[in-house]
Amino acid sequence: MTDKKIFELHADVCKALGHPLRIEIIDLLQEKEQCFSDILNETGVLKSNLSQHLSVMTKKGILKTRRDGQSSYFSLSSEKVAKACLLMREVLLENLQEQQKILHKLNKT
Amino acid sequence: MTDKKIFELHADVCKALGHPLRIEIIDLLQEKEQCFSDILNETGVLKSNLSQHLSVMTKKGILKTRRDGQSSYFSLSSEKVAKACLLMREVLLENLQEQQKILHKLNKT
DNA sequence: TTAATAGTTTACAAAACTATAAACAAATAA
DNA sequence: TTATTTGTTTATAGTTTTGTAAACTATTAA
Numbered sequence: 001m002t003d004k005k006i007f008e009l010h011a012d013v014c015k016a017l018g019h020p021l022r023i024e025i026i027d028l029l030q031e032k033e034q035c036f037s038d039i040l041n042e043t044g045v046l047k048s049n050l051s052q053h054l055s056v057m058t059k060k061g062i063l064k065t066r067r068d069g070q071s072s073y074f075s076l077s078s079e080k081v082a083k084a085c086l087l088m089r090e091v092l093l094e095n096l097q098e099q100q101k102i103l104h105k106l107n108k109t
Numbered sequence: 110m111t112d113k114k115i116f117e118l119h120a121d122v123c124k125a126l127g128h129p130l131r132i133e134i135i136d137l138l139q140e141k142e143q144c145f146s147d148i149l150n151e152t153g154v155l156k157s158n159l160s161q162h163l164s165v166m167t168k169k170g171i172l173k174t175r176r177d178g179q180s181s182y183f184s185l186s187s188e189k190v191a192k193a194c195l196l197m198r199e200v201l202l203e204n205l206q207e208q209q210k211i212l213h214k215l216n217k218t
Numbered sequence: 219t220t221a222a223t224a225g226t227t228t229a230c231a232a233a234a235c236t237a238t239a240a241a242c243a244a245a246t247a248a
Numbered sequence: 249t250t251a252t253t254t255g256t257t258t259a260t261a262g263t264t265t266t267g268t269a270a271a272c273t274a275t276t277a278a
Contacts, residue, residue, distance in 0.1 A: 003133075004129070006198075006201075007129040007130070007132045007133045007136075008129045009201050009205075010129075010132045010194075010197060010198055010201050011126070011127050011128050011129045011131070011132045012127075013197050013200060013201050014123055014124075014126035014127040014132070014194075014197055015123075015124065015126075015127030015128075016127075017120070017123035017124075017127075018120050018121075018123040018124030018125075018126075018127045019120050019124075019265090019266085020113070020116040020117045020119075020120045021116070022120070023116045023119045023120045023123070024112075024116045027116075036224070036225065037224070037225090040224095040225095045267085046267070046268065046269085047224085047225070047226090048225090048226080048227085048228095048267085048268075048269075048270090049266080049267055049268075050225095051225060051226055051227080052226090052227090052266085052267085053266095055226080055227090056265095061200060061201070061204035061207075062200070067225095067274095067275095069224095069275065069276075070223065070224050070225080070274080070275050070276065071224070071225090072224080072225065072226090077200070077204070078200050078203065080196045080197075080199055080200050080203075081196075081197075081200055083193075083196055084192075084193045084194075084196035084197050084200070085119075085123075085193075087189045087190075087192055087193035087196070088119060088122050088123055088189075088190075088193050089115075089119055090189055091122060091170060091171070091186065091187050091189050091190055091193070092115075092118050092119050092122050092170070094170075094187065094189075095170035095186070096118075098170075128235090128236085145254075145255060146254075146255090149255095154237090155237070155238065155239085156254085156255065156256090157237085157238075157239075157240090157255090157256075157257085157258095158236080158237055158238075159255095160255060160256055160257080161236085161237085161256090161257090162236095164256080164257090176244095176245095176255095178245065178246080178254095179244080179245050179246065179253065179254050179255080180254075180255090181254080181255065181256090
């Protein structure tokens with residue numbers, strides 16, 4: 001497989017995390033598998049919209065899904081997804097702190 | 110800060126990784142800081158396009174940039190960016206292997 | 219069988235993203 | 249100063265993503 005193809009697929013995986021609702025879903029799934037209706041209640045979006053976002057993440061290999069009777073269950077495909085997501089959160093929080101520091105310094109002068 | 114806002118900012122950081130060229134750039138910067146023209150030579154895109162993509166990542170706190178004379182230098186803002194990116198790459202590669210296994214099984218039957 | 223529940227898929231308009239080209243700005247060289 | 253190099257910004261057209269609504273499928277209940 002060419003590097004170019006790897007970059008595309010890698011970007012696709014990252015892109016699958018690049019939406020606020022999908023980040024919220026990843027957060028919900030950190031602890032344990034959840035069923036569709038629970039995620040629906042928790043997030044409060046339209047069911048069609050939720051289904052689409054879950055589908056995006058499942059297709060890119062971020063989530064696993066299984067059906068049990070009438071319910072669909074979703075979970076993180078790998079511990080690594082959770083870890084990567086946590087690292088990105090930390091990068092964000094560190095940047096926010098950095099910005100706060102700069103603002104604080106500006107206020108002092 | 111509300112959870113909703115955190116999800117948005119977190120998604121923004123992830124989204125900043127969600128493009129093949131930007132993944133390629135992250136790869137280039139793993140080892141060490143690089144200047145604009147080196148990245149330009151390595152990637153072979155238009156300079157305006159490269160500048161835009163570098164700007165996206167810098168604005169979202171993925172990259173740091175500094176100017177030295179005529180040259181601009183870019184580097185990863187944090188070791189955590191590299192680690193998160195590596196984890197996502199591993200998720201991708203594991204998924205690809207999984208798909209290969211399934212294909213292999215199908216061919217056997 | 220018929221109705222109800224739980225999700226998924228499709229269609230489509232609005233919004234966001236991307237690549238190209240052209241204009242622009244800053245630093246160095248002539 | 250004027251020209252050149254290095255990179256940034258802006259404008260724009262084409263593409264992709266997104267949210268809503270409606271149609272659809274599969275499972276369970278009556």
